[in-house]
Amino acid sequence: MKLQEYLKTFNKFSDKELEDALSFFYQEKLKKGDFYLKEGQYSNKVSFIESGLFRLFYQVDGEEKITLFFSEGEFMTDYFGYLTQSPSVRPIQALEDSTIYSIDRDNLNQLFNDSKNWERVGRILAESAYVTSVHRANRLLHDDYDTRLSTFIKESPSLIQRVPQYMIASYLNMTPETLSRVKKRLMQDKLIKHTIHKSL
Amino acid sequence: MKLQEYLKTFNKFSDKELEDALSFFYQEKLKKGDFYLKEGQYSNKVSFIESGLFRLFYQVDGEEKITLFFSEGEFMTDYFGYLTQSPSVRPIQALEDSTIYSIDRDNLNQLFNDSKNWERVGRILAESAYVTSVHRANRLLHDDYDTRLSTFIKESPSLIQRVPQYMIASYLNMTPETLSRVKKRLMQDKLIKHTIHKSL
DNA sequence: ATAATTTCTTGATTTGAATCAATGTATTCA
DNA sequence: TGAATACATTGATTCAAATCAAGAAATTAT
Numbered sequence: 001m002k003l004q005e006y007l008k009t010f011n012k013f014s015d016k017e018l019e020d021a022l023s024f025f026y027q028e029k030l031k032k033g034d035f036y037l038k039e040g041q042y043s044n045k046v047s048f049i050e051s052g053l054f055r056l057f058y059q060v061d062g063e064e065k066i067t068l069f070f071s072e073g074e075f076m077t078d079y080f081g082y083l084t085q086s087p088s089v090r091p092i093q094a095l096e097d098s099t100i101y102s103i104d105r106d107n108l109n110q111l112f113n114d115s116k117n118w119e120r121v122g123r124i125l126a127e128s129a130y131v132t133s134v135h136r137a138n139r140l141l142h143d144d145y146d147t148r149l150s151t152f153i154k155e156s157p158s159l160i161q162r163v164p165q166y167m168i169a170s171y172l173n174m175t176p177e178t179l180s181r182v183k184k185r186l187m188q189d190k191l192i193k194h195t196i197h198k199s200l
Numbered sequence: 201m202k203l204q205e206y207l208k209t210f211n212k213f214s215d216k217e218l219e220d221a222l223s224f225f226y227q228e229k230l231k232k233g234d235f236y237l238k239e240g241q242y243s244n245k246v247s248f249i250e251s252g253l254f255r256l257f258y259q260v261d262g263e264e265k266i267t268l269f270f271s272e273g274e275f276m277t278d279y280f281g282y283l284t285q286s287p288s289v290r291p292i293q294a295l296e297d298s299t300i301y302s303i304d305r306d307n308l309n310q311l312f313n314d315s316k317n318w319e320r321v322g323r324i325l326a327e328s329a330y331v332t333s334v335h336r337a338n339r340l341l342h343d344d345y346d347t348r349l350s351t352f353i354k355e356s357p358s359l360i361q362r363v364p365q366y367m368i369a370s371y372l373n374m375t376p377e378t379l380s381r382v383k384k385r386l387m388q389d390k391l392i393k394h395t396i397h398k399s400l
Numbered sequence: 401a402t403a404a405t406t407t408c409t410t411g412a413t414t415t416g417a418a419t420c421a422a423t424g425t426a427t428t429c430a
Numbered sequence: 431t432g433a434a435t436a437c438a439t440t441g442a443t444t445c446a447a448a449t450c451a452a453g454a455a456a457t458t459a460t
Contacts, residue, residue, distance in 0.1 A: 174418095375449080384409085
């Protein structure tokens with residue numbers, strides 16, 4: 001999806017509102033492995049992903065815990081760091097070559113200030129970030145291992161194909177060994193037969 | 201804190217904006233044990249807690265898992281249900297006699313529509329709900345048991361006095377037995393000597 | 401004040417996922 | 431294409447928290 005179409009899904013903008021906004025965004029291209037945001041940097045922009053895939057993770061004594069994936073057609077940022085204006089403890093790294101369009105904090109704030117419609121977009125984005133976050137937290141805290149995997153497969157079938165299994169394990173808060181065993185169990189029970197092509 | 205003071209902390213409102221808003225809020229009083237929101241009901245209001253204490257929880261096969269406490273000086277709602285407009289799976293119950301001021305969804309939307317300042321409050325509330333949610337999720341997912349308890353004591357000393365220990369256990373995603381043992385460990389290590397008066 | 405109930409503690413046992421370790425299978429890159 | 435590296439599976443063992451089970455302490459009601 002293109003940025004302009006995406007913006008239009010949030011609100012009815014005047015031509016001027018849309019033009020003003022688009023003029024603030026600038027293109028960036030990242031190669032697989034590049035960091036969109038490094039640990040310790042400040043998160044001062046928000047980016048629309050035109051194509052590609054990223055992971056937001058953090059390190060806890062050497063281990064990398066994946067918190068979130070971002071893929072094409074979504075806004076990406078370390079939103080926690082962005083909102084709290086604290087140095088990021090959650091680097092964001094490209095898992096594929098990617099093309100994104102970014103807007104800096106100051107320009108985004110200017111949009112918010114200049115236009116009620118944009119202020120509304122800010123609210124809607126915050127609200128949906130909240131819903132996503134709660135949803136994920138409830139999953140990880142209260143669902144058992146089998147449910148966690150099968151729900152993930154149902155909700156994010158494309159990621160199964162694009163992301164190494166050990167990263168999915170990390171995202172689902174389990175070890176790679178456990179994920180492998182859970183997967184085996186589910187396949188024996190024929191619960192996920194058709195969805196995991198990659199490994200069949 | 202009073203509602204009016206609280207609202208002023210969010211933004212510079214004109215007298216009219218403030219009056220319009222206040223006229224929408226209505227007082228409610230709940231007794232300990234009363235439900236602010238029952239399972240299956242729609243969450244269609246937001247309330248400011250002038251005094252009292254509530255828990256938001258949900259049931260998973262008979263067990264009650266506490267997700268959040270709300271206390272005086274805060275806004276309360278099942279925000280997930282409110283935003284998704286789905287029947288609540290997270291009842292909210294008063295843990296103490298409480299006085300609250302509520303505003304219904306339609307009126308809140310009207311404020312948002314009529315005033316950019318109020319739209320901004322909507323954004324700020326969503327943003328801070330997001331920060332809280334992520335913060336809590338990271339705690340529960342990645343901190344060990346001792347850290348979970350000692351952080352809670354540090355951040356919410358008053359709740360330790362007001363809430364039965366088994367509810368805190370639930371909030372921290374552990375069993376009451378485990379919490380009891382963690383507490384004992386921490387006290388032996390003198391890490392929390394002065395903070396848990398209740399049980400000393 | 402005493403009984404009843406709720407909440408908390410402590411010990412013994414079970415359990416299921418993490419860890420450790422090895423082997424097998426894919427991808428990547430000269 | 432073959433070697434090297436990264437990733438996935440499988441088995442054996444360990445371990446920490448859940449569960450089970452009493453009993454003790456605190457709170458509430460009469």
